[in-house]
Amino acid sequence: MSMPGEGGETVRFDPADGGLRGTLRVPPDKSISHRSAIFAAMAQEPVRVRNYLDAADTNSTLAAVERIGARVERHGGGELTVTGVGLRGPREIDGVLDVGNAGTLMRLLPGWLAAQPGRRWTFDGDSSIRRRPVDRIAGPLRQMGAAIEASDERFPPFTLHGAELRAIEYAMPVASAQVKSCVLIAGMSTAAPTTVIEPAPSRDHTERMLAAAGVPIERAATTVTVGRVDELELEAIDVPGDLSSAAFWVAAAVIVPGSRVVLENVNVNWTRTGFLRIAERMGAIVDGELEAHGAFTPGEPVSTLEIADGPLIGTTVEPEEVPLAIDELPLVALLGCFADGETVVRGAQELKVKESDRIATVVDGLRGLGADIEATDDGFVVRGGGGLRGGRISSHGDHRLAMLGAIAGLASREGVEVEGMEAAAVSYPGFAADLARLLAR
Numbered sequence: 001m002s003m004p005g006e007g008g009e010t011v012r013f014d015p016a017d018g019g020l021r022g023t024l025r026v027p028p029d030k031s032i033s034h035r036s037a038i039f040a041a042m043a044q045e046p047v048r049v050r051n052y053l054d055a056a057d058t059n060s061t062l063a064a065v066e067r068i069g070a071r072v073e074r075h076g077g078g079e080l081t082v083t084g085v086g087l088r089g090p091r092e093i094d095g096v097l098d099v100g101n102a103g104t105l106m107r108l109l110p111g112w113l114a115a116q117p118g119r120r121w122t123f124d125g126d127s128s129i130r131r132r133p134v135d136r137i138a139g140p141l142r143q144m145g146a147a148i149e150a151s152d153e154r155f156p157p158f159t160l161h162g163a164e165l166r167a168i169e170y171a172m173p174v175a176s177a178q179v180k181s182c183v184l185i186a187g188m189s190t191a192a193p194t195t196v197i198e199p200a201p202s203r204d205h206t207e208r209m210l211a212a213a214g215v216p217i218e219r220a221a222t223t224v225t226v227g228r229v230d231e232l233e234l235e236a237i238d239v240p241g242d243l244s245s246a247a248f249w250v251a252a253a254v255i256v257p258g259s260r261v262v263l264e265n266v267n268v269n270w271t272r273t274g275f276l277r278i279a280e281r282m283g284a285i286v287d288g289e290l291e292a293h294g295a296f297t298p299g300e301p302v303s304t305l306e307i308a309d310g311p312l313i314g315t316t317v318e319p320e321e322v323p324l325a326i327d328e329l330p331l332v333a334l335l336g337c338f339a340d341g342e343t344v345v346r347g348a349q350e351l352k353v354k355e356s357d358r359i360a361t362v363v364d365g366l367r368g369l370g371a372d373i374e375a376t377d378d379g380f381v382v383r384g385g386g387g388l389r390g391g392r393i394s395s396h397g398d399h400r401l402a403m404l405g406a407i408a409g410l411a412s413r414e415g416v417e418v419e420g421m422e423a424a425a426v427s428y429p430g431f432a433a434d435l436a437r438l439l440a441r
Contacts, residue, residue: 008395008420011432013409015390019258019309020410020438024249028053028078029242029267030427032205032300034061034104035181036237037072039209040082041065041090042112043232049080051239056426060100064109067093068121078239086231087112087189092119096157099125101397101426106156107137107178108206111185114146116162124157128397134158137182140170144186144194167192174349175323177203177271180224187226188215198222202323203271204296209237212298219296240267240302244327245428247275248403249438251331253307254284255338255411260308261438268303270295274325276305278332282339283312312339314384319347329379330362330404336382337371338411345379361401365393369408369416390414399426406435 033053040047068090071083099106135154144165150158167190187194213234216227246263253259270291288305336343363375370389373382390412395402402423409416424431
């Protein structure tokens with residue numbers, strides 16, 4: 001049932017008696033879609049992109065690369081041909097580059113544009129993006145020679161002035177795939193190699209795409225070094241299914257009794273499967289071949305996952321696990337509500353600078369549905385076993401919180417009303433249709 005609410009569309013999700021059953025192909029991977037558009041725009045020859053995500057965030061990336069000179073031909077069915085402008089060819093524009101709600105776009109594109117001497121661009125986005133700091137990319141880009149003028153010195157809108165960049169060795173204070181990617185992209189234009197040192201591994205989609213494009217790149221443990229190139233060698237990019245989207249169905253199948261869900265063509269890159277490993281440790285039944293920890297190939301591994309419900313026990317998620325499960329940690333909190341014992345997440349400060357402060361909104365939202373949960377300085381603690389009563393939760397404009405509320409409703413005793421459900425379209429516009437498919441008998 002849908003009805004208008006103060007925070008947008010309010011949708012009610014009733015308990016899923018009898019469970020969720022069926023087979024799905026989840027949406028294309030959002031992180032890889034963003035990168036495929038940006039890297040294709042950097043190439044000089046046309047690049048065919050297959051299975052591109054058609055969603056608000058990734059469409060913002062297509063619009064942005066078109067504004068700086070790339071040509072995007074949409075063939076339907078997620079197929080695109082992007083004719084880029086080359087590494088040195090992005091054009092300066094009047095007005096702003098609107099990133100919408102896309103934090104990945106806001107942090108990756110400046111890495112390329114910073115290497116364009118004498119040109120400048122102003123970035124802006126929606127009200128949510130204006131609360132997301134850019135100082136983590138501004139710091140290393142300034143060390144490399146670019147100039148960034150940000151609101152209150154750390155927020156959008158901000159203006160980037162390109163320059164002849166110099167190579168750096170950058171030790172990241174916090175593991176972040178977006179910041180790492182920004183520096184590596186900028187490093188393709190420096191005379192000497194540029195090195196990024198992470199405190200812990202983070203998503204490596206950028207490194208894999210660089211390797212596939214013929215960019216000299218070396219990776220050893222948490223150190224990545226990129227060399228200079230004059231052009232990218234890309235012909236085609238195949239985008240696999242998004243594990244972050246699949247994670248919602250994994251969580252639903254695990255906590256809704258009687259469920260068995262099969263998910264096809266899912267990206268199982270080891271830097272993305274942290275949530276699956278945490279869920280398995282809690283007792284979830286997840287069948288599928290996952291990539292070995294530490295593997296590195298130019299392509300992205302895919303697998304079919306089969307998930308069924310089962311009893312859960314609490315667990316502790318340590319700081320070194322957080323970067324590989326950062327987007328799915330709210331789902332760990334949800335699983336914790338249905339697990340025996342305590343579930344503790346530590347070292348998750350990065351959630352405080354997501355679309356919303358996800359620690360606060362997840363804790364407040366689940367508590368309002370009957371969870372025994374509290375925030376800590378760097379995460380949260382859930383005392384499980386009681387499940388969820390149900391009630392009302394706000395998405396706060398965050399797509400992942402909207403879908404979290406929907407899954408909570410399916411497993412609750414009384415159902416959940418999600419205020420602002422339209423936010424799910426940022427990454428998963430077909431969410432409601434896929435849910436209906438799994439509920440059909």
